[in-house]
Amino acid sequence: MSKNVLVVEDDEVIRENLKEILEMEGYDVSLARNGQVALDFLRSLSSSPDSLPFLILLDLNMPVMSGPEFLKVIKMDTSPLANIPVIVMTAVPNPEVLGAAQVLKKPLDLDELLSKIQNLAPAAA
Amino acid sequence: MTHLGPEDIQEESQLSSLNLCQSALQDMAEPFCLLDSQWRYIFANKRWLKTVQMESNPPTGKNMWDVFPHLKQTVVGEELHRAMRDRVQVRFEFYSAAAGGRWIEVRAYPVGDGIAYFSTDISAQKLEQENAKRSQIQFDAILEGVSSGVTAFSAAGEPIFINNMGARMAGYPSAEAYLEARRSGKDMEFKLFDEQGQPIDRSQLPSYLAFQGEKNPPEKIVQYQLAGSAEMKWSSLKSKPVFDESGRLQMVVTIFTDITDRKRAELEREDYAKDALIERARLEAVLRQVESGVIIVDAKTKEAVFMNDKVREIWRWPAIPTSGSERYSRLKGFHLDGRQLRAEDWTSYRAAEQMRAMPPEEVEILRGDGTRGFIRNSADIVRNAQGEVVAVVVTLQDVTEIRKQELALRFLDEATQILHTSLDYNTTLKAVAQLAIPKLADWCSVTIMEADGPNQIAIAHQDPKMLEIAEEFRRKYPTDWSSEGLAARVFRTGKSSIVPVITDEMLEAGAKDPEHLRYLRALGLGSLIIVPIKEREQSFGILTLVSSGKTGPFGEADLKSAEELGRRAGQAIENARLYHHAQNAIRSRDTLVSVSAHELLTPVTGSKLQMQLMRRKLDQGREITPELLRKVVDQTERQLDRLHRLVNEMLDLSRINHGKFAIERSHVNLSELLRDLVERSLNQLQSAECTVSTQIEPDITGHLDSYRIEQVVSNLISNTCRYARGASVKVELSRTSPDMACITVADTGIGIQKADQDRIFQRFERVGTINEGSGLGLGLFIVKQIVQAHDGQVLLESEFGKGSTFTVTLPLNGAKNL
Numbered sequence: 001m002s003k004n005v006l007v008v009e010d011d012e013v014i015r016e017n018l019k020e021i022l023e024m025e026g027y028d029v030s031l032a033r034n035g036q037v038a039l040d041f042l043r044s045l046s047s048s049p050d051s052l053p054f055l056i057l058l059d060l061n062m063p064v065m066s067g068p069e070f071l072k073v074i075k076m077d078t079s080p081l082a083n084i085p086v087i088v089m090t091a092v093p094n095p096e097v098l099g100a101a102q103v104l105k106k107p108l109d110l111d112e113l114l115s116k117i118q119n120l121a122p123a124a125a
Numbered sequence: 126m127t128h129l130g131p132e133d134i135q136e137e138s139q140l141s142s143l144n145l146c147q148s149a150l151q152d153m154a155e156p157f158c159l160l161d162s163q164w165r166y167i168f169a170n171k172r173w174l175k176t177v178q179m180e181s182n183p184p185t186g187k188n189m190w191d192v193f194p195h196l197k198q199t200v201v202g203e204e205l206h207r208a209m210r211d212r213v214q215v216r217f218e219f220y221s222a223a224a225g226g227r228w229i230e231v232r233a234y235p236v237g238d239g240i241a242y243f244s245t246d247i248s249a250q251k252l253e254q255e256n257a258k259r260s261q262i263q264f265d266a267i268l269e270g271v272s273s274g275v276t277a278f279s280a281a282g283e284p285i286f287i288n289n290m291g292a293r294m295a296g297y298p299s300a301e302a303y304l305e306a307r308r309s310g311k312d313m314e315f316k317l318f319d320e321q322g323q324p325i326d327r328s329q330l331p332s333y334l335a336f337q338g339e340k341n342p343p344e345k346i347v348q349y350q351l352a353g354s355a356e357m358k359w360s361s362l363k364s365k366p367v368f369d370e371s372g373r374l375q376m377v378v379t380i381f382t383d384i385t386d387r388k389r390a391e392l393e394r395e396d397y398a399k400d401a402l403i404e405r406a407r408l409e410a411v412l413r414q415v416e417s418g419v420i421i422v423d424a425k426t427k428e429a430v431f432m433n434d435k436v437r438e439i440w441r442w443p444a445i446p447t448s449g450s451e452r453y454s455r456l457k458g459f460h461l462d463g464r465q466l467r468a469e470d471w472t473s474y475r476a477a478e479q480m481r482a483m484p485p486e487e488v489e490i491l492r493g494d495g496t497r498g499f500i501r502n503s504a505d506i507v508r509n510a511q512g513e514v515v516a517v518v519v520t521l522q523d524v525t526e527i528r529k530q531e532l533a534l535r536f537l538d539e540a541t542q543i544l545h546t547s548l549d550y551n552t553t554l555k556a557v558a559q560l561a562i563p564k565l566a567d568w569c570s571v572t573i574m575e576a577d578g579p580n581q582i583a584i585a586h587q588d589p590k591m592l593e594i595a596e597e598f599r600r601k602y603p604t605d606w607s608s609e610g611l612a613a614r615v616f617r618t619g620k621s622s623i624v625p626v627i628t629d630e631m632l633e634a635g636a637k638d639p640e641h642l643r644y645l646r647a648l649g650l651g652s653l654i655i656v657p658i659k660e661r662e663q664s665f666g667i668l669t670l671v672s673s674g675k676t677g678p679f680g681e682a683d684l685k686s687a688e689e690l691g692r693r694a695g696q697a698i699e700n701a702r703l704y705h706h707a708q709n710a711i712r713s714r715d716t717l718v719s720v721s722a723h724e725l726l727t728p729v730t731g732s733k734l735q736m737q738l739m740r741r742k743l744d745q746g747r748e749i750t751p752e753l754l755r756k757v758v759d760q761t762e763r764q765l766d767r768l769h770r771l772v773n774e775m776l777d778l779s780r781i782n783h784g785k786f787a788i789e790r791s792h793v794n795l796s797e798l799l800r801d802l803v804e805r806s807l808n809q810l811q812s813a814e815c816t817v818s819t820q821i822e823p824d825i826t827g828h829l830d831s832y833r834i835e836q837v838v839s840n841l842i843s844n845t846c847r848y849a850r851g852a853s854v855k856v857e858l859s860r861t862s863p864d865m866a867c868i869t870v871a872d873t874g875i876g877i878q879k880a881d882q883d884r885i886f887q888r889f890e891r892v893g894t895i896n897e898g899s900g901l902g903l904g905l906f907i908v909k910q911i912v913q914a915h916d917g918q919v920l921l922e923s924e925f926g927k928g929s930t931f932t933v934t935l936p937l938n939g940a941k942n943l
Binding site: 013063092107 | 719722723726727728729730731732733734735737738741742745760763764812847848850
């Protein structure tokens with residue numbers, strides 16, 4: 001399993017800063033600005049499952065393909081994609097979460113986020 | 126003259142004259158006898174002998190006082206002695222008990238030295254005299270006893286008689302006083318008047334006429350006033366002339382009777398009669414005007430002896446029967462439970478039978494014109510002086526309208542309750558229409574104007590077959606809502622309409638073709654009401670009530686009820702609409718809150734992450750290079766700008782919602798404004814990987830709100846950056862007419878689906894889900910508001926997959942504010 005985390009977020013500032021923070025923590029970070037880009041990226045990796053990220057940080061409100069739409073697609077996927085844990089990041093007060101493992105409210109509590117990531121990271125397992 | 130004894134007479138019987146005399150004396154009808162100076166009987170005729178009952182034993186030669194010793198001391202003795210002694214003729218009467226209680230009149234004459242006497246039985250005359258005397262006394266008593274005055278005046282005008290009553294009536298204490306006054310010429314005058322109180326001419330008095338010889342003068346009623354008295358008295362005068370056998374006027378008897386009391390009573394009676402007439406006239410005037418019908422029924426015959434016009438009006442029957450039997454058999458009444466009234470059930474009948482008043486009772490009636498109504502009947506009885514019930518007074522009140530109103534009110538109550546049960550007016554109005562039949566109408570239908578046109582949401586009739594006919598009719602002849610038809614007009618004008626009686630001629634005139642007419646006839650349209658269903662001048666639809674006519678034509682009261690129902694239905698619809706509106710508003714607010722929170726939190730989240738990253742770097746002692754610091758400052762500023770823009774959008778929305786969105790015009794160089802704005806947007810466009818080109822016609826100026834126009838273009842560019850990432854964007858400005866500018870922002874992005882093109886200008890409308898892109902979704906809504914405030918237009922041309930073009934046309938010198 002890689003040390004790779006996929007961040008799916010349309011807001012550039014959030015996306016870039018998350019990348020820098022996670023990299024400082026020693027994770028590899030891939031970025032996607034919406035669900036569609038993320039899905040394309042994941043499918044491009046399907047031939048080498050080992051390179052798949054161990055975690056997806058998913059924003060809900062995004063253009064082109066939103067978080068819930070993305071979730072729906074990968075949860076229905078028969079490939080190992082469906083098993084990648086997802087942490088949803090949202091500013092919506094009471095989001096309808098579809099099969100997501102965890103929910104984090106925006107603005108993000110960085111300590112909480114890092115601890116959740118750490119719990120899911122293969123090194124910790 | 127020779128003294129002749131009985132013997133002598135016999136002796137000288139040959140002497141014919143003597144015999145003749147003797148024979149005459151003998152046969153004379155009067156008792157007769159001769160006495161000599163010695164009181165001896167010398168002759169007695171047969172009559173005398175018979176009178177003294179001595180026919181068989183004549184006293185000839187005997188002394189009279191020996192024969193009748195008891196007479197010597199009586200008037201007989203005295204008078205006969207006087208005749209004998211004084212030689213005079215005597216005449217006397219005496220009562221002879223010895224002769225069987227008879228009155229004898231004796232006449233004696235001296236004859237020779239004796240006397241002759243005749244004795245005559247005058248018992249009969251005596252009795253007559255006695256009777257006459259008694260009659261006189263009785264007559265006097267009667268005259269005194271009668272209550273009338275009686276006078277008798279001689280032919281010469283002298284008073285012969287007056288009774289005490291007469292004297293008193295003439296003002297004297299007694300008859301004597303009157304006669305005395307009369308004799309002395311001091312009698313009192315009194316004034317006489319005729320019945321009408323006019324001075325009377327005495328020649329008209331019956332006494333005057335009697336003196337004139339009129340045998341039977343008519344009775345005369347006079348008024349008189351005694352001297353010195355103010356009192357006017359009444360008297361009847363009756364006079365009769367009395368004639369003697371030869372026909373000469375003897376006297377005039379006048380009877381005058383004081384009839385003052387009777388006359389006064391009569392006058393009073395006349396007054397009473399006059400009062401009674403006035404009373405009756407008054408009563409009739411009242412009866413003519415009262416709102417109730419009044420019938421006076423003879424208690425025995427049940428005949429209506431009086432009936433005011435109101436009765437005929439209430440019954441709508443000008444020739445309503447007055448005869449009891451006919452009336453009770455022909456009037457059709459029903460108890461409120463529907464049973465028909467029998468003759469003995471009518472209030473008047475029962476009142477007469479049971480001889481007591483009847484409390485008000487309400488019955489339904491079948492009027493003369495075939496319609497039905499409600500009356501309230503009550504009866505009271507009239508008794509005569511003997512306490513017998515002679516009449517029944519029945520009053521009837523037309524309570525049809527009250528009944529109808531009660532019915533209508535009850536109906537409105539129930540309808541309102543139904544309308545309140547739910548906000549789903551489709552269901553509630555169906556129930557209301559059903560409730561209206563058959564009490565209020567035979568047909569009830571409700572048509573509501575909905576977004577996709579008129580919708581008959583309810584139609585009710587008791588007979589399912591009729592509903593089928595109505596449905597067929599509606600399919601074949603749908604209502605033309607733009608026509609001048611009644612229904613269309615009511616909806617358009619919001620004014621209700623009533624046709625109390627629909628005649629067949631009206632159907633014929635209104636029918637489009639024979640089939641149409643057949644339908645119209647089949648539907649049973651007798652009377653029609655169409656009212657708007659409206660609330661505060663907004664018409665939602667119409668309510669139609671149709672009566673077949675059996676329950677009578679619709680009237681003003683029905684119209685009012687229907688209008689009220691229309692109002693309440695309108696309220697119900699308005700309530701439902703307001704409720705949905707409120708629900709939408711709440712949803713919109715919730716959306717705004719949710720969207721706003723999300724949008725505001727996004728830059729906050731970004732900035733916070735950046736700050737946390739910086740803190741970590743500081744904590745870990747990493748170097749903060751000037752380049753890094755600049756990047757952080759730039760990003761933070763952008764995030765703050767974004768927050769600022771979002772807050773402004775929210776404020777604009779609030780202004781628009783409260784109608785406080787205003788533009789402030791000033792002289793603006795639109796060309797420069799646009800060029801600067803594109804310049805400032807280059808960063809944003811680059812971030813969205815967009816390429817931009819401009820074609821801006823120089824020196825286009827106008828009287829515009831520069832801040833708001835900048836907002837329009839800025840929003841359009843932001844929108845493009847958000848939805849047309851990586852596209853090429855073209856911003857153009859041109860003058861389409863001397864006073865009209867045109868701004869276009871075109872992109873080569875994914876475009877917008879046709880179905881979404883209108884929606885995107887509404888508030889909180891974003892293409893796709895709420896999750897797409899950023900911003901409040903107010904950008905285009907605000908654009909439209911601003912452009913409209915400038916009297917301009919914003920148009921979108923787009924083809925999905927090929928890009929979008931937003932075109933804003935702006936009058937350059939408009940002055941209208943939003």
